[in-house]
Amino acid sequence: MDRRPTILDVAARAGVSKSTVSLVLKNSPQIKAETAARVRRAMQEVGYVYNRAAANLRSxxxxxxxxxxxxxxxxxxxxxxxxxxxxxxxxxxxxxxxxxxxxxxxxxxxxxxxxxxxxxxxxxxxxxxxxxxxxxxxxxxxxxxxxxxxxxxxxxxxxPFSSFDFVDGGGQAARHLIASGARRIAFVGGLEGRQITAERMSGYLSEMQRIGTEPIVLYGQPSRNAGAELAQQIMREHPQVDAAICFNDLVALGMMNALEREGQRVGEDFRLVGFDDLEESAQSLPPLSSVSCDITSFGEKTASSLLDWLTKGVVPPATHRQSVRLVTRASSGGRGV
Amino acid sequence: MDRRPTILDVAARAGVSKSTVSLVLKNSPQIKAETAARVRRAMQEVGYVYNRAAANLRSxxxxxxxxxxxxxxxxxxxxxxxxxxxxxxxxxxxxxxxxxxxxxxxxxxxxxxxxxxxxxxxxxxxxxxxxxxxxxxxxxxxxxxxxxxxxxxxxxxxxPFSSFDFVDGGGQAARHLIASGARRIAFVGGLEGRQITAERMSGYLSEMQRIGTEPIVLYGQPSRNAGAELAQQIMREHPQVDAAICFNDLVALGMMNALEREGQRVGEDFRLVGFDDLEESAQSLPPLSSVSCDITSFGEKTASSLLDWLTKGVVPPATHRQSVRLVTRASSGGRGV
DNA sequence: CTGAAAGCGCTTACAG
DNA sequence: CTGAAAGCGCTTACAG
CATH class of the missing domain: 3.40.50.2300 (Response regulator)
Known part of the structure; x- marks a missing residue:
């Protein structure tokens, strides 16, 4: 009673051979419905649990x-x-x-x-x-x-490598802020030297070059607290800055908090855009504009392309970039948006 | 070359039997060092990878x-x-x-x-x-x-069930707030009907009963945004409340944010304690007092008691409560703390 | 539609 | 110190 029952136990109980039990397990159409039912009942009775390791060994x-x-x-x-x-x-x-x-x-x-x-x-x-x-x-x-x-x-x-098109996302954010009337835009947060920081920053840098403005970059941990500190630093050292693209929403939310405490009206005095579009970003005060990376669909797509590779031999493309989309909310526009 | 090499391939390469290879795999002291070395070299050469499923099947x-x-x-x-x-x-x-x-x-x-x-x-x-x-x-x-x-x-x-002594934590938080001079304490956040909400609230309820004060409870999602909304609600509907024990730190941080924006000085006008002692709670403005649940050590202890059960047959106690500790910071005391 | 036999890649006594 | 043989719980052709 201590060892797990095997197909042999089930076979004995049902009065068939173990091959038959195995076929029932695979729902083989070869087995008569009546026999299959009897075998299934026997499984219940002996408390059978399929041993996948054994099956895998063979197959x-x-x-x-x-x-x-x-x-x-x-x-x-x-x-x-x-x-x-x-x-x-x-x-x-x-x-x-x-x-x-x-x-x-x-x-x-x-x-x-x-x-x-x-x-x-x-x-x-x-x-x-x-x-x-x-x-x-x-x-x-x-x-x-x-x-x-x-x-x-x-x-x-x-x-094969797949990720998001962060470069494009940064460009979208920069163009949006410029169009909204921001005069001086900083890029805030993200660890220096990380590829992902470079990607998220790259679209911003191109736009600054395009409009002939010197970029302002402040690196930092991708966290809420770092965002709050960097906001203080900007107000102190770069008072001319009136907008920021943040490495991610956590940094942006931290900045928002610090700015509002200092009496700055985010969305009017200071415009803010983040990355990732976290669930809570839609609910902050004011709601945060953000480059939305649909990570849920990304996870699903990764799963299915991996399975296609495994089961059908379809090798995924060497590099894939899922597109991203800027979601504009009040933090980058008028307060009433 | 497509199928994975097995111990037989290794054995052939090394000129020994597969039993010997198996013993080498288990670092058996029976095998002469020289033979073991030869076998190991053969493994490298054929690119051998241990097949744990097969091993498990037998053992x-x-x-x-x-x-x-x-x-x-x-x-x-x-x-x-x-x-x-x-x-x-x-x-x-x-x-x-x-x-x-x-x-x-x-x-x-x-x-x-x-x-x-x-x-x-x-x-x-x-x-x-x-x-x-x-x-x-x-x-x-x-x-x-x-x-x-x-x-x-x-x-x-x-x-066996194990968790934290949340009941005691709630009591510690309540006694601390009372001692710090809070007059009217609310319990804020957590879903109604959940056992964990009841536990975290229970110590608070006992203390309110002890000092003969009617408790004030506001349920809600355990999130930052819910905390902010509940803070608004308290300022509107319960202006006499000057302190809160929050279901968790996220709620407390949300409350803190909303309170400060309304000009309340957290730690002076309004005292706040959370649960969980998240990393960022020590760095909020002001730093948040919190009932610290050492989840890291809890995870480690769970692992080792499970292994003791598995390997030595030591069944864990039916119920275990790991103790918690209130960490007091500025949010519940003077601003300078 | 069902059964007997071999085999998946290891480990485990048992010899020698 | 090393080898030959059986077996872990399944699946897979192959018979019948």
């Missing part, structure tokens, strides 16, 4: 998809993880999620373990660091793997 | 620990997930994390799938709903399972 495909995430504490990534998993689940695949915590060594260990556990495919939102041996391992093991949101391996032929 | 223990989380979008739970996983990883166990998204049916499907995949043990921060059949399944499959943070099954003998 050598686990239906397990791995997801390695660089920071499970960041809502942007967890939203991705949640929608990715949901999409796979709906198509009958189980997802194992693991968090590397921005640690390349941890990431290597996780991936190693996932390969051992026989994942059929892998999506990685990678930690920065030396990852060549990690990706070599993946190549050897022949596990279809995509890089999302961050590109750390340049071998996009083997490890 | 019937996967070393896979499942974690089912009710809401991967909530930082409190993701912090738990991250520390739980780290702790297990450090002890050589792989964790598979899955998100039920507060959906009991999804949760049932996830747990079913995890059992099939042969998890050795399970931790569940459960979704509310009808879970009897889900837990029956677990009982039948004989998988050691703990409930954390939310108790949905009353069979704590089979499914």
């Amino acid at each position: 050598s495909s686990t239906g397990l998809i791995g997801l390695v995430i660089n920071d499970l504490r960041n809502p942007f990534f967890t939203e991705f993880a949640a929608s990715f998993q949901m999409a796979l689940f709906a198509r009958g695949y189980a997802t194992v999620i693991s968090n590397s915590g921005e640690d390349a060594a941890m990431q290597a260990a996780i991936i190693h373990s996932m390969i051992e556990h026989g994942v059929s495919a892998l999506a990685i939102s990678p930690a920065y660091g030396d990852v060549t041996s990690t990706f070599d391992q993946l190549a050897r093991a022949n596990v279809p793997t995509v890089q999302v949101l961050r590109q750390v391996s340049s071998r996009t032929d083997k490890f | 019937s223990s996967t070393g896979l620990i499942g974690l089912v989380i009710n809401d991967l979008r909530n930082p409190f739970f993701t912090e738990f997930a991250a520390s739980f996983q780290m702790a297990l990883f450090a002890r050589g166990y792989a964790t598979v994390i899955s998100n039920s998204g507060e959906d009991a049916a999804m949760q049932a499907a996830i747990i079913h799938s995890m059992i099939e995949h042969g998890v050795s043990a399970l931790a569940i921060s459960p979704a509310y709903g009808d879970v009897t059949s889900t837990f029956d399944q677990l009982a039948r499959a004989n998988v050691p399972t703990v409930q954390v943070l939310r108790q949905v099954s009353s069979r704590t003998d089979k499914f």
Whole structure:
């Protein structure tokens, strides 16, 4: 009673061979409905649980998809993880999620373990660091793997990369602020040297060049508190600035808070645009304009292109950029918008 | 070259039997160092990857620990997930994390799938709903399972429950506010009817009864925006209130923001205490007093008690409450604190 | 429509 | 210190 019942136990109970039980498990049309019903009843009676590991061993495909995430504490990534998993689940695949915590060594260990556990495919939102041996391992093991949101391996032929078109988003934001009458626009927040910071900033830089204005850039952590501090710094050191494109909404919300406390009317005296369009950004006071990255649909698309690769051999394009869309709200326009 | 090399390939390459290879894999001291080295070299050469599923099939223990989380979008739970996983990883166990998204049916499907995949043990921060059949399944499959943070099954003998001593935390917060000179204290935020709301409120209610004051309770979503709205409502409808214990820090931060915008000085005119002690709470303006729940250590303890159960048969106590500690900052005292 | 046999890649006693 | 054999719980052709 301690060991788990197997198909042999079920077969004995139902008075058939184990082959028949196996066929019933796969809903084979070969089995007479009556026999199938009897077998199913026997499964109930003995408390049978399918042993997927054993099945996989023979058929050598686990239906397990791995997801390695660089920071499970960041809502942007967890939203991705949640929608990715949901999409796979709906198509009958189980997802194992693991968090590397921005640690390349941890990431290597996780991936190693996932390969051992026989994942059929892998999506990685990678930690920065030396990852060549990690990706070599993946190549050897022949596990279809995509890089999302961050590109750390340049071998996009083997490890296709997909992300958002942040460059375009930054351009949209800059043009919108200029059109709304902003005179001096700063780019605020984001860690220096990170690719994603460069991308989000790039569209802003082009627009500043186009209108012949010197850009003003203040780097910082992508957090609410950093945003508040940077706002103070701008009011002190750059009083001429009357608008900002923020690395993300958290920074923008922190800035908004600090500006309003100092009596600045956000949307009139100072215009603000963020990135990510978090749920709460629509509800801030004033509501925050933001470059919306539909991370939910991104997660779903990543899931289906990975499955197409796995099941139909359709290799995803080496690089894919999902388009983004600026959502304008009161923080960048008149208060009543 | 397409199929993964097995120990037989390694054995052939190294000129030994597959048993020897297996022993090398387990670092058996029986194998001569020289032979082991030769075998290891052969593994490198053929690109061998351990097949854990096959190993598990024979030894019937996967070393896979499942974690089912009710809401991967909530930082409190993701912090738990991250520390739980780290702790297990450090002890050589792989964790598979899955998100039920507060959906009991999804949760049932996830747990079913995890059992099939042969998890050795399970931790569940459960979704509310009808879970009897889900837990029956677990009982039948004989998988050691703990409930954390939310108790949905009353069979704590089979499914031990552990959480924080929120009741005590609420009491600490209330006594502190009374001692600081607050005259009228409200309890703000948290969904009505949820056990965790009741727990966090309970200590407050006792203290109000003790000092003979009618409690004032305003329910709401556990979010920043809800906090801001509830603050407005309090200023309008309960002008006599000069302090609040909030369901969590998000609510408190939202309240703080709304209060300050209306010119109230938080910490002087209005005293505020939250729950959870988020990282950013120490850095808000003013810094937020909060009941600190050390979720990191909670995750680690959960991991090790689960492993003790799995490996040594030490069943955790039916109910465990980790103690919490009020951290007082300027939001509940003088501004200069 | 159902059964007998081989095999997936390991581990585990048991010999030697 | 190393090898030959059986077995973990399934699936997969192949018979019948």
